[in-house]
Structure formats: C-alpha cells, structure tokens
Amino acid sequence: MIKELSVKTHSHSELVNITGLVQEAVSESKVTEGVCIVFVPHTTAGVTINENADPDVKSDILMKLDKLVDWNDRDYRHDEGNSAGHIKATMTGFSQSVIIQNGQLQLGTWQHIYFAEFDGPRSRRVKVKII
C-alpha cells in the first residue's frame, strides 16, 4: 500500500513538519512491525529529520544551506534559475526510512520528519510506503 500525502508550502525555503501525517499513514496500514519509507517525488525538495522543540533549529538549517548553496552563483547554467534548490535536495536526500514498532514510528525523543521545500511556495506530494 502506498499513501500519498499533499503538502502545501508557503516560502521559498521551508521545513514542514509531516510527522503526524506519516504516523497516520502507518496507523491506517495496521502494520505493527516494519519500516516506513517516506519518499519525495520532486527534484527541488527533499525530506529530512531534525529537532522539533525549538523552531530556531529549522531556520538555522535553512539559513546555513542558503549560505552554502547560494541562489545566485554566476556559474549556474540551468536557465530556470533554481539550481540551488536542486543541489540542496541532493544534499538533503529524497527519502527517509523509519523503523515501526507496535504500530509507532520509532523516532528519537527530539526527532520529527520534515518535508524540505527548496523552491517554493508550491503544492507538493509525498509518498509513504510501509513494508
């Protein structure tokens, strides 16, 4: 079974907490022991895991990635102008694999799953597969 989630982003760069939606997909599947694959089918967005307690962590991650992969490098040749988004997506990754036990995602205490928008705002999709 594949569950497809919709994610609406509102900024150029944004980390959207999708932990609740992913856990919902796990619960619906009735799978109690396994692995959940969260896959982003885009090329200027990815998925990561990080801290949820302090929202400054999210903005620090986005700020630093922006400094490292600046938007306006004069050596970019891709004429859509969003090469930085493509590069950040490759650096962040397109999937996360999270272990399931007793029907629950086995995330650490401070971990949440984030959709990583690098060329928004857009309407995006996430595929969730439970095995």
Add this chain to the structure above:
Amino acid sequence: MIKELSVKTHSHSELVNITGLVQEAVSESKVTEGVCIVFVPHTTAGVTINENADPDVKSDILMKLDKLVDWNDRDYRHDEGNSAGHIKATMTGFSQSVIIQNGQLQLGTWQHIYFAEFDGPRSRRVKVKII
C-alpha cells in the same frame, strides 16, 4: 535477489543516469509492489536522484559540490589525494530507496536516478535489491 550493475565513468566528477538499468532489474525480479534499494559499494562515489530534462542541472550540481568541497584543501591529510571524493560521497549518500508499484519505479515526473562519480574515471558497480 541482488542484481549487480556495471557503470563505466568517463570524468573525474560525473552523474550517470542509471534509471533504465534499475528499472530493468525491477522488471526482471517480477516484483510488482515493494521497494527497490540502489546501493553503491564504493567510498568515493554515491547515488542520488535529480532532474533529467536539462543536463545543466547535473553540471550545476557537480560544479557547486566542487566549489564547496574543493579538491586541494591544504588541510587534507589522506595521502591518496582524493579526500574530496570521499566527502562528497558522504554528502550525497550511498543508497536510494524507491517505491515500486505495478512493477514500475515510482519516481516523480522529473526524477531520474544517477550514479554519482566523485573520483573517476573508473569501472564501478551498483547493487540493486528488491524487497
């Protein structure tokens, strides 16, 4: 079943589209629903997903990684001189997990799978496992 692919690279840094080879391995396996793990068994090469439409995206990714992880940092101590390749491989990752439905890789419209060479040219291998 594990399928082993051979990839010949021709440049020092190169993204080689292996989507067709991976889909062939999926088709041969006769698995219609599952997950495909693409694993690179090297330490100066990885595997990523990105856009196939405009080849400038590939060259922009390689150009920016080269600027970030320059080849000649005088602080490198590894005497084979290819530390940059090792670092880029860790930043890109050694595996991709792609969902399979109806016997097809569930990639997004613009997504293709790329072998990421960071210390070529070389003869490389890729392992594909379907579960």
Add this chain to the structure above:
Amino acid sequence: MIKELSVKTHSHSELVNITGLVQEAVSESKVTEGVCIVFVPHTTAGVTINENADPDVKSDILMKLDKLVDWNDRDYRHDEGNSAGHIKATMTGFSQSVIIQNGQLQLGTWQHIYFAEFDGPRSRRVKVKII
C-alpha cells in the same frame, strides 16, 4: 526484531566504526537475505559509510564539514549553540540501508559503517532493523 546498540563518543565530532556491532545484529537475527536499516534516533548525530583503511579519511571528512558548517556563525539563533551539529546531521543522514546476502552485510571492500557524532562527547543509541 529491532536491536538497539549503545555508542559512547569521546570527541565533539567523531566517526565511530559500528560495522562489527551491526554485523553482529544481522548474525543474531539469522536472516540470510534482506536489508539492514541502521537508524540514528538523535538530531545532532547521523550515520554514514566510508573508508576504513586510512584513518585520515575520517578526519578529513570531519575537518571539511567543520569548515563548511562552522560552529560559530553569528546568524545562528538556536540558543543551545549546537546548530552546526543539527545541520551536519541533516547533511549526513539519519539512516543507512545495507543489503544482506548469505547473512553478511554486502558492503564494498573499503566500506565500513560509521556513527557520526556532531555534538559529543555523549552516550548515543543506534537502532538496527532487519527486513
């Protein structure tokens, strides 16, 4: 079955070889064909794969990540002061998927699995799931 490993780190940044512990978990599981998911349940540590032969590769990876994601960027807002650790963890990744055949991790000749500490020293955990 999930096996939980304990990892003690001794430096602020450190790559700890956990290949032996992960192979032990695979052997205990008696699974001969499958995939091993190594998952780090922290937000300032990750897991990667890289070379074991020359220890300078490890220190070069850590050195370069430290230069890219400096510890004291005055634009960081997270008041625990460890934003660099969070960012490096996202760049490195929180899981690795390694294929199992004949009960053995199918790593390449030079590949080992490393717990990547980015805000140590600490007592850390790693979850290993075999499917």
